Amino acid sequence: MTKTTLKYITTMLVVALHSLAANSQALKCADPKKDSQAVQMATDYLRTHAANKGNQAQTVNTVIKVFFHIMRLSNGNSPGATAAQITSEYNALVSSYTANNICFLNAGFNYVDNDYLDTAFVAGVDNPTLFSAYQVPGCINVFYPLKIKGSNPACTNNCGVGGTSFQIPNTFCLVGNGNIGLGNTVAHEVGHCLGLFHTFERSNGTETINGSNASTAGDLVTDTPADPYGLTTPCYTTSKNGCLYTGTCQDANGASNYTPPYTNLMAYWWAASTPACYGNLAPTNGQYLRVNATLSTYAPLQSCQSPNDYTLNTLTVSSGFFMQSVINSLTTNGSVNLLGSVISTLGGAHTYLKPGFKASPTSGSITIRPIPCN
């Protein structure tokens, strides 16, 4: 290994993992949807999005390190995910953002044995800092508990939520075991981490149907239509019709011709009925722009991003986490020693390990892998 120069070349990875299966607990976050016109608009929306994604090769502009944590009981039982599920979750995450030239380096996963955090943590009540000790610096951390307690509109008796990111933006989030592969919850929660609000967000003010206040209300994104989901008015709650909205709720202008964003990544319409109503949930270009703005301004997320190229000069690391990602080329130079209990993942489009590189972990692990984009 020490005399070897290795070159890793990425291959395009195309994945589409969207499950249509759902159950009554399939609600994302601490929150959880009808006329012929709405159907037409939903169809148009899908067509527009497909055109946006296209099939042309993408240029990776950003590589974000992501680390996964499988929660278990203290005796090692009742894991919140399997290793295979972590792989599929990672692939789903990559697939959701590749159209925006964002890629993720899979920095690895570990097991966190903590009875309370695996099955009893209450979202919206318990302190998120309970997860702080387990977070890997410089990575977006996704935790998989077996269960996340908390209330949602469909079940207010602490029956559980599908996921939470605690705040927007953030560098860590939870995805409950029941939401693995469901509603693209992992990309949804990471979307919150990357600055995205729900399409039906009200805390910024309620978006009007004509979109005149779209940049300052709702989700602060102008190409996502006003979303009546979650309106607490009787006209909403009594007008659900399976997967479609057929209500007559009026906005501030007295208009009622909502055309909900049924398949948006940050909407809840996919789970409006059982089984799940919609798959292939995805962000819009406007949401991607908001993600880009967040990535360029929110310091904790900037530490999760990668330089174009990087040279790893002489150093020895023998404990803790050591993660280094690049967009293009990562090259070692001189005596680079990764030893002891260090847990390290290196990667990018190309990784060059020059003479002098030594990976000799005892209880730790060294992983070198390409990014699956471009």
Ligand SMILES: [Zn+2]
């Ligand atoms: Zn959410």
